[in-house]
Amino acid sequence: MQDLKKEPNLTSTELILASNSPRRREILSRLQIPFRVVSPRFEEISNPALSPKEEAIHFAEGKARSVAQDFKNAQDFKNAIVIGSDTLIECDQQKIGKPKNPEEAKQILQGLQGRSHCIWTAVFMIDTLQDRSEHSICKIEVKMKSMTDSEISDYVATGEPLDKAGAYAVQGEGRQFIQELKGDYLAAVGLPLEAITRFVERMR
Numbered sequence: 001m002q003d004l005k006k007e008p009n010l011t012s013t014e015l016i017l018a019s020n021s022p023r024r025r026e027i028l029s030r031l032q033i034p035f036r037v038v039s040p041r042f043e044e045i046s047n048p049a050l051s052p053k054e055e056a057i058h059f060a061e062g063k064a065r066s067v068a069q070d071f072k073n074a075q076d077f078k079n080a081i082v083i084g085s086d087t088l089i090e091c092d093q094q095k096i097g098k099p100k101n102p103e104e105a106k107q108i109l110q111g112l113q114g115r116s117h118c119i120w121t122a123v124f125m126i127d128t129l130q131d132r133s134e135h136s137i138c139k140i141e142v143k144m145k146s147m148t149d150s151e152i153s154d155y156v157a158t159g160e161p162l163d164k165a166g167a168y169a170v171q172g173e174g175r176q177f178i179q180e181l182k183g184d185y186l187a188a189v190g191l192p193l194e195a196i197t198r199f200v201e202r203m204r
Helices: 022-031 052-073 102-112 149-157 173-177 185-189 193-203
Strands: 014-018 035-038 080-091 094-096 116-127 132-144 178-182
Touching (some): 014 022, 014 052, 022 185, 022 193, 035 052, 052 080, 052 094, 052 116, 080 102, 080 193, 094 102, 116 185, 116 193, 132 185, 132 193, 149 173, 173 178
Parallel strands (some): 014 035, 014 080
Antiparallel strands (some): 080 094, 080 116, 132 178
């Protein structure tokens, strides 16, 4: 990650991705617009009063605002578009985030296998110069195949599920367990480009 205060003075709007996710970095690079990645100082603490959709927006906003505040406080940095994003899984009206350990990953996958669930991916964007913000939320419907306990154990052993909401990666080995996906594929992976493109075009 790069330090904001070590960058040279900027004369135009800079694009900042507030994220620790390699997947989001890869997706944003598809826009072919120069951007930097800055790790957000935001702790994701689930709030039972929020729905999965609301919490995804809340987490995306928290990430974006934590980086935007640092950016605005840094000397000579006054003009940036900061992007924060978050993904949560909803099954039976329950929020499912990232598993804390392999055992929890197995439990999550056992609960999802053979059933349908929703992926909620939120993006929150801030223009630091104009102090304007906007958010967007995408809903993706997923039907999972039935999985045996050994298939689940083998998948968890790869380590892939441990930093993924819902304990599986749409774009990784987890795709073998997806029977059907309806909605924005890139949003399911972790970042909806359409909403970002619209905001950037208006603000730059």
